[in-house]
Amino acid sequence: MPLTHVSNTPAAPTAADPSRAESREPVITLEHVVKRFGSYLAVQEAHFAIGRGEFFSMLGPSGCGKTTTLRMIAGFEQPTEGRIVLDGKDVSRVPPYRRNVNTVFQHYALFPHMSVADNVAFGPRSQKVGAEETSRRVDQLLTVVKLAQFADRKPGQLSGGQQQRVALARALANYPQALLLDEPLGALDLKLRQAMQIELKRIQREVGITFIYVTHDQEEALTMSDRIAVMNEGRVEQIGTPQEIYHSPASVFVANFIGVANLIPAVVEHANGTDATVVVAGSRRMAVPAGAWPPRPGAAATVMVRPERLRLTSQAPADGRGVPVTVEHAVFQGPVVRCTLRAADGTGIVAHVGPEQSLPALEPGLPLWIGWDLDAGRLLPPDTVGADAQPFVKADLRHTMGRASLPRL
Amino acid sequence: MRRFGRWLMDGVAILALGYLFLPIFVIVLYSFNKPAGKFNFVWKAFSLEAWRNPFAYEALYESMKLSLRVAALSTLVATVFGTFIALALTRYRFRGASAINLLLVLPLTTPEVVLGSSLLSLFLDLNARTGFSTIVIAHIMFSVSYVALTVRARIRGFDWTLEEAAMDLGAGPFRVFFKVTLPIIAPGIVAASMLAFALSLDDFIITLFNAGNRITYPLYVYGARRAAFPPQINVLATAILLASLLTLGATVLWQQRTLRQRGMSLAPRA
Incomplete structure (x- = not known):
């Protein structure tokens, strides 16, 4: 091998x-x-x-x-x-x-x-x-x-x-x-x-x-x-x-180190070989691929979704797979609007909203629903350390600042 | 008031410089004297006589030759030893490094009388006959310290990854040293060896203890004060002065050229 x-x-x-x-x-x-x-x-x-x-x-x-x-x-x-x-x-x-x-x-x-x-x-x-x-x-x-x-x-x-x-x-x-x-x-x-x-x-x-x-x-x-x-x-x-x-990051660390990742705390409710159902934000059931990490029912887990894979809707999705959130603030960044959201249990979520998503003006306080396609979510082992990700956020920031201060040609 | 202060400062500076350079000037000047008797202490008339026959006095010529031989040999040995000590001290952390650091400074701070007399008693204990070899040994002893400290100061900023780079490209330890390390630290080594050569050439006290019946140039000059003091002494002294000034000038030019060529790559790394 x-x-x-x-x-x-x-x-x-x-x-x-x-x-x-x-x-x-x-x-x-x-x-x-x-x-x-x-x-x-x-x-x-x-x-x-x-x-x-x-x-x-x-x-x-x-x-x-x-x-x-x-x-x-x-x-x-x-x-x-x-x-x-x-x-x-x-x-x-x-x-x-x-x-x-x-x-x-x-x-x-x-x-x-x-x-x-x-x-x-x-x-x-x-x-x-x-x-x-x-x-x-x-x-x-x-x-x-x-x-x-x-x-x-x-x-x-x-x-x-x-x-x-x-x-x-x-x-x-x-x-x-x-x-x-x-x-x-x-x-x-x-x-x-x-x-x-x-x-x-x-x-x-x-x-x-x-x-x-x-x-x-x-x-x-x-x-x-x-x-x-x-x-x-x-x-x-x-x-x-x-x-x-x-x-498909294999761990919370990898997800965090590469690009921007939403890491949503979750509890595994049910898992078969390919798919799993998890409970996030207290009570919402969401479907994710089971992945290689063997999830056991009742186990704590982390669901990773990239900001650009989140779907935002004004109404609850028809299949009931959605999490209610409120808009905290939205920043126009050209190709996308970077939108900070908060779920009922306090989980912070970042979504990149493209022009193809028709939504009302993203004012702070606006109630919305988020959802994602089955293959957009990743089920990862729980972020046990929690602080694991912190140094990298810092390292990343330092790096960005270092770049900004470099002389230009 | 202000102008007066300025004058005073300039005046003091000139006096101080005069104090430093007047003896040298007198020595150079008197190499062109035609003394009345055996002693070249009173100005009589301008003459190129001594410059035409600088080696007229056999003993003076021999002492100069001895001094140059001692200086060359002791410089060579001290430069090799001192360089390796400096490399070891900068390059590696090892037990006893701080002790060696201390021992290096000792010969610089110990009075020469102590160094000279203790060396002599060592040679006597060993039943060694004092002469050429004991002079050389004594000079190596104090020169090693100067060389090691000078080289160490100059290679502080050496980028040791250059050695790794050379090794990485397939150079064994010898090739790394002779093709990369040595050429880059050479200016420091040259400066250190010039210092060692000068120190050896003019050493008097330590040499006096360990010379036996050999007479180096400084010993000859000291002895000449009694029997005869021909202007040839001044001629040789002036020649040494000129030679060292020329070497110094050449070294400075060479180092400036190397630094310019290496550009920013010699700058200390962040």
Whole structure:
């Protein structure tokens, strides 16, 4: 069985497209990898495989273990337990200079005393590739990253985005089995970052090498990845395609970290293999897919619905599947109206109301009904910690603010 | 009133600078003197005689040669040791690091008389004959501290991920050191070794204790005060002064050039 799911995932994702990564031949496999620093557990039970040619992201807040996992794959750290297998060989104890994976560092780490060309040539020269082949690779990669005319410059004479591309070319010059990228766009401003996202994806397609990409930026991960591993406090919470992660989050944490999610406390009333009926807002019965988490009648649960999947109506829905709410406030945001609602039991709900929904003016205090299509809801294990989601709201905010204060090109 | 204050300040500054540079000026000036007797202490007439024959006095020439040899050897050894100490102290956390830090500062703060005499008693205990090698050992001892502290100060901002990057690209430990670490910290090492060379060249007290019957340039000059003080002493002193000024100038230019080339990449990271 290919190692594609994490053993401790609370609910295995309902694979929308199971063929994607599972069908690829694995190039890197992490087997029950654990990393401790003293008594601190940095990574627990990382157990997954990354396919050849895949764009694989590790996404999570700072301190979630994503960079440590990357450093173990690169060879800068050794796993405390478990194995890392690269192309069929156990490399857990192999030093970085004998593994054919290369890293793009967060702050590029370009050699300041060497020209751009010498930086790119450093890898092949270290591996005793001939002079002719080395210069062929340098030309090739500087062309790929569109920096051929800067070959003789020193890194200090280049802009941040150009340095970024030199770092990329340098890391690709050994023709690695996988390229590891540690938040490589973190130091760039928003506009450049968006341009580089497209650029990275193009380069990855062009060279066809596996990219393992570490980021805390969900948008970046969603934009570029074939698959994403969402990490939290050293655990891999879920691995899946961007669509799976967004539409079928496996936990409250994942739902909260990716996009905006309504997390409605619920009690399971009845569940068969495919569907479940839950009670929300005190007394309203709603239908949701049962999902992979095995719900027992009477158990506490969380129902997740994305704001854009909520239907708002003035009257109670005909099938009785609806929750009465009142409008708290509504903000016009262009494509949608962002509407904050409150249910009778105090649960706050956010809905994105598109122009296709005909509603009276959304004045505060207006009574409405919300409902959703069966496949729009997700039944998740209860948000036991509750505070679990809090740091991420903060992290997200901080991130947004950081962006706003960055200089524009 | 204000103008007076300004004058006073300028005057004091000029006097202070004069105090610093007058002796040097006198030494340079008297290298062009044609003294009446054996002692070059009174101005007689301008002459290029001493500059034409700087090595006229065999013993003076020998002492200069000895000083340069001692300085070269002790600088070489001290630079290698000091650099590695500095690298170890900046790079790794290990037991005894703070003790080494303290020991490094000790030779700088201990009076030279103490250092010189204790070294001598050590050599006597070991029945070692004092001479060239004991001078070199003594000079290495105090130079190592200066080199280690100077290099350490200069590599504080070194970005250690550069070493990881080199390793990641397939360079083994030796290649990482010689192709990446060393070239980048070289300006600091050069500065430190220049300091060590200068300190060795002019050391008097420690050398006096440990020189045996060998005579370095400072020892010769001190002894010459009794028998004869030819202007050649001034010529050699001036030559050393010129050489150090030229090296200093060249180093500053070179470092400015490297810094400019490296641009922002040398700036400390957030």
